[in-house]
Amino acid sequence: MEESGAGFVVRTQAESWLPLSPGERSVAIEVLVHGPLSRTEIARRLDLSPGSLTRLTKPLIQEGLLVEVEEAGATEGRQGRPSQPLDVVADSRHFLGFKITDDTVYGVLTTLRSEIVARLDRSLAARDPGEVADVLAGMTRELSRGRPRPAGLGIGVGGLVEGRSVVGESPFLGWRGVPLAALVEERTGLPVVVENDTAAFVEAETWFGAGRGLDRFVVLTIGAGLGYGLVLGGRRVPYSGDEDRGFGRHWILDPYGPLTPDGRRGSAVSLLTIPNIRYQVRAATGRDVGYEEILASAAAGEPMPARVVGEAARALGILVAQIANFVMPQKILLAGEGVGLMKVAGDVVENTIRDNRHPRAAPVVLETRVSDFHDWARGAAVLAIQVLVLGAAQV
Incomplete structure (x- = not known):
């Protein structure tokens, strides 16, 4: 070599x-x-x-x-x-995975079995597609230095992705019709696959994580947005359009619930996402408070944060129960940067789930995981394994 x-x-x-x-x-x-x-x-x-x-x-x-x-x-x-x-032979090939947020790129290098062997973060000074592609190329060089040439590269983006190559729309980045795969391939010389970040995360959990070996499996993520993925027969059900971002805005959990800038009144997005939880507290108190501080204040019994967090916990319990009632999954994985809600109000969530299920229904197997953006980047690397190397069918 x-x-x-x-x-x-x-x-x-x-x-x-x-x-x-x-x-x-x-x-x-x-x-x-x-x-x-x-x-x-x-x-x-x-x-x-x-x-x-x-x-x-x-x-x-x-x-x-x-x-x-x-x-x-x-x-x-x-x-x-x-x-x-x-x-x-897990270490016979390596794969790169990237998760792009509105201000940072998170990158990992994994083995064939998606074990992370290196990770790297870089802030985004701008959101111009060419400049973001330059950042990805630089991170590719750094993560790969001294190692065998990666077999492929996956990128996860919040939003609508077309043909696993073009970012049709990403509100977080302000992009429309960006040929991201082509931009990164030109700079790295590597084959590239681009996918919705939630879809990539679901694929990783289905092959190597909480859903491994299950026929019916659901991933629900809460954080800056609300993500949903469904696995039936061991295969992820593909999005037919933009419903990954849209379902939570129109899934009404409380018709008399809060009206926020993002999502209809009382929708899952209005009640559960971090920006909207912060908005509710800011609207009531005039203070711009971080999510972790809101959770801590709620745990300490402060009335306004406790009310907002309590409403979010009840909404989450209703959402999980409704998913379980209709899909009958063997397991639901709750992940994302917003799942700290479970530490503060997990009992409310669990009680609400029971209240919205048949008394004789099997208990919902709910696995909770606080995942960071490197886990999402790992999901993008799994897409590279599936599509670019093994040639798995589009799922």
Whole structure:
């Protein structure tokens, strides 16, 4: 291997496993997400004959994507032919993921199994698409310095993304029709995939996180905005338009609730997002208070913050209960920078969920995670793994 002018370590072997046949892709994804797996288990999961499985796995092993590993618990002196499950070579390729907010770019470098090996943040001095692409290119060089050339690059953006390449609209950045993938590809020489940030986050959780192995799974994120992702049959249901940003503005949880600048009166967005919670407190007190301070004041029993936080907690409980009633998910993951609400008023949320469910309904499995923007960047890297390397279908 040798150092290139871009700061990458150039491999002497093939850079990519592409193109994978549909059968090879199915085997690779099964092992990547659920491995290590025995050949018997892979054949059972994919309904393959032993001969077909051997034909599909042989090139994947030769190309360095899969490797035979010792079976867990194997001991010396064991009788018979040793079992050698298959696993992916996680550090054989690296991937970049970026999450763009209105003022910062968060970046990570991950392995093939989305394990973060490096992270980096950069402030945005401007939101001009070309300048943002320059920042992404600089971060790509820094994150990749001294490491093998990344196999692909994913970018998550809040807003509507078209064809996994063009930012159709991003209110946070003030963009319309920005060909972001092309701008970044031109500057980095890497293949690029762009996606809505919530969609990318959902994909990462479905393959490698809270939704791994589940047929019905929901991700609900609260923070600067409200995000929703639905997984059915183990696959994310794609957005048909802009409903990721729009559903919360029109999902009315309390018709007599607060009227805020963003979202209809009493909507999920009006009640739950950080900007609107801050707006409600500012409108009532005349003070511009940060979200964490509002939560602390509510926990201390200050009347106005306590009322606003209590209303948000009840709204969240209603929203989770309604999702559970209609979708019947095996698990709901609540994530985002706004989930500190659960620490202060989690009992209100849980009581409200019960009050809005049938008494005999199965309990809602609600997993709460305070996620930072590096987790969202990791989601973008997973999109790069899915689309650019494994060639997974558009999901």
